[in-house]
Amino acid sequence: MGCGLVPMRVGFVQFKPVFGRKERNIKRILTLLEFGVREGADLLVLPELCTTGYRFKSKEEVRSLSENVPDGMTTETLIRYAEENGLYLVAGVCERSGERYFNSAVLVGPEGFIAKYRKAHLFNEEKLWFTRGDTPFQAYRIAKAKVGMMICFDWFFPEVIRILALEGAQIVCHPSNLVLPYCQSALLGAAVQNRVFIITANRVGSERGLRFTGMSQIIDPNMNVLAKGGRDREEVKVVEINPKLSDSKKVTERNDLWADRRVDLYKPLLKTLR
Amino acid sequence: MGCGLVPMRVGFVQFKPVFGRKERNIKRILTLLEFGVREGADLLVLPELCTTGYRFKSKEEVRSLSENVPDGMTTETLIRYAEENGLYLVAGVCERSGERYFNSAVLVGPEGFIAKYRKAHLFNEEKLWFTRGDTPFQAYRIAKAKVGMMICFDWFFPEVIRILALEGAQIVCHPSNLVLPYCQSALLGAAVQNRVFIITANRVGSERGLRFTGMSQIIDPNMNVLAKGGRDREEVKVVEINPKLSDSKKVTERNDLWADRRVDLYKPLLKTLR
Numbered sequence: 215m216g217c218g219l220v221p222m223r224v225g226f227v228q229f230k231p232v233f234g235r236k237e238r239n240i241k242r243i244l245t246l247l248e249f250g251v252r253e254g255a256d257l258l259v260l261p262e263l264c265t266t267g268y269r270f271k272s273k274e275e276v277r278s279l280s281e282n283v284p285d286g287m288t289t290e291t292l293i294r295y296a297e298e299n300g301l302y303l304v305a306g307v308c309e310r311s312g313e314r315y316f317n318s319a320v321l322v323g324p325e326g327f328i329a330k331y332r333k334a335h336l337f338n339e340e341k342l343w344f345t346r347g348d349t350p351f352q353a354y355r356i357a358k359a360k361v362g363m364m365i366c367f368d369w370f371f372p373e374v375i376r377i378l379a380l381e382g383a384q385i386v387c388h389p390s391n392l393v394l395p396y397c398q399s400a401l402l403g404a405a406v407q408n409r410v411f412i413i414t415a416n417r418v419g420s421e422r423g424l425r426f427t428g429m430s431q432i433i434d435p436n437m438n439v440l441a442k443g444g445r446d447r448e449e450v451k452v453v454e455i456n457p458k459l460s461d462s463k464k465v466t467e468r469n470d471l472w473a474d475r476r477v478d479l480y481k482p483l484l485k486t487l488r
Numbered sequence: 489m490g491c492g493l494v495p496m497r498v499g500f501v502q503f504k505p506v507f508g509r510k511e512r513n514i515k516r517i518l519t520l521l522e523f524g525v526r527e528g529a530d531l532l533v534l535p536e537l538c539t540t541g542y543r544f545k546s547k548e549e550v551r552s553l554s555e556n557v558p559d560g561m562t563t564e565t566l567i568r569y570a571e572e573n574g575l576y577l578v579a580g581v582c583e584r585s586g587e588r589y590f591n592s593a594v595l596v597g598p599e600g601f602i603a604k605y606r607k608a609h610l611f612n613e614e615k616l617w618f619t620r621g622d623t624p625f626q627a628y629r630i631a632k633a634k635v636g637m638m639i640c641f642d643w644f645f646p647e648v649i650r651i652l653a654l655e656g657a658q659i660v661c662h663p664s665n666l667v668l669p670y671c672q673s674a675l676l677g678a679a680v681q682n683r684v685f686i687i688t689a690n691r692v693g694s695e696r697g698l699r700f701t702g703m704s705q706i707i708d709p710n711m712n713v714l715a716k717g718g719r720d721r722e723e724v725k726v727v728e729i730n731p732k733l734s735d736s737k738k739v740t741e742r743n744d745l746w747a748d749r750r751v752d753l754y755k756p757l758l759k760t761l762r
Contacts, residue, residue, distance in 0.1 A: 336748075370739070370745065372650060380759060381756065403677040404646070406644075466612040476608045477759070479624060481758065483650060
């Protein structure tokens with residue numbers, strides 16, 4: 215294989231968990247993952263909080279549905295599946311850590327547990343249940359790419375994808391439970407400004423009065439939407455990409471997006487306003 | 489007038505300069521500005537390098553067409569027009585400063601010259617002629633709003649609008665000579681992530697083999713496109729906005745986009761990669 219071309223098959227699993235029914239949801243996820251495996255997926259991204267559901271009503275619910283990571287049912291099941299089927303998975307998990315709870319994502323693969331990311335920017339009622347994340351925005355090497363993670367509302371902060379890209383992520387995995395109408399269009403700019411792939415895996419359906427928007431999508435570094443889900447259906451879509459397309463930050467003969475950054479003018483980014 | 493509502497009329501002037509014919513271009517601009525004034529504009533944004541044209545072929549061309557700012561023909565003409573008609577203008581100017589040249593924008597109003605901004609991120613051949621900007625990303629108070637400036641390719645760097653918004657800009661004025669196809673869609677996300685208005689004033693037509701994309705636009709903080717130009721026509725569009733809409737960074741009862749920023753996790757933004 216020449217020219218640094220490493221084709222890779224990546225996808226999203228858009229689905230509808232049932233609140234609180236973890237075993238049922240895990241079973242459904244395993245069924246859906248089969249579709250991805252049959253399409254030769256190397257990496258599949260699942261939604262945020264994909265085995266518990268989203269809309270908690272009490273800390274007690276969070277406590278009883280949360281799990282340790284990686285020693286909990288959701289992560290262990292995903293690790294086993296990744297090992298048996300030789301692929302990588304990113305999925306949202308309701309994490310318990312002592313008396314604290316995090317809205318987290320895990321990255322697992324054939325080699326087992328790789329990393330967890332704890333959501334840094336909590337949305338609305340999540341602030342009642344979860345502690346805001348303390349993990350850095352980081353890129354992890356998997357077999358054919360370097361991947362980063364962010365969760366749902368994190369997209370609203372352009373700093374997140376920017377840092378993931380600066381850290382070397384070629385693919386940003388984005389487990390989501392989106393309810394606002396903006397994200398799918400808004401991330402087009404982030405993909406081209408950072409020259410990364412973005413896989414948003416959203417859920418569908420309603421839960422305790424909240425409607426989720428579906429339309430999971432895969433965007434490439436040239437702002438092309440390679441795959442898109444519908445508004446209501448559960449579905450799995452897998453496309454072939456070349457992650458190395460993300461490595462070149464050149465946009466013209468004389469413009470490299472990293473070399474052109476004016477860090478000398480960017481200090482106000484770190485100022486705090488409240 | 490109650491409730492902090494300060495309605496304001498803002499617009500773009502999309503037009504086609506003829507390379508090197510400054511007096512002709514200024515005359516054409518003055519004609520087009522009349523349309524904006526008749527529509528009651530408080531603020532009009534003109535394209536990048538709007539009186540010289542864009543595609544220089546030699547430093548000698550740049551030298552002979554460039555002007556001091558504010559003591560040059562373009563800025564002086566715009567100041568006079570702003571004073572006589574009681575409105576604010578932002579326009580791209582080819583600036584001379586001793587032996588250095590900048591791709592600049594000026595902000596002028598009824599009170600005269602207010603500020604200049606020198607393009608921080610130079611695109612392609614501009615690097616042959618211009619010195620990269622040394623002015624900070626800053627917000628300026630005008631009668632009914634606070635405005636910031638960026639020029640064309642600056643949009644590719646999410647840091648720019650982010651800083652302008654953090655500095656208090658409600659409206660980002662964006663004189664442009666766009667040739668790539670991304671900007672118009674890509675800025676949707678920036679508008680909602682920063683809750684600012686963005687006025688992109690692009691040029692149309694071709695010049696020495698470069699084709700400009702038109703489709704100037706005004707986006708609001710909720711990601712609505714309030715006005716859009718065509719691909720080829722010269723046109724002036726003016727809409728009414730409430731700049732104070734930008735002041736609230738609240739997106740839910742519990743989410744304020746400024747308070748929610750995780751500056752503690754953003755330090756990698758200032759790292760330099762080449």
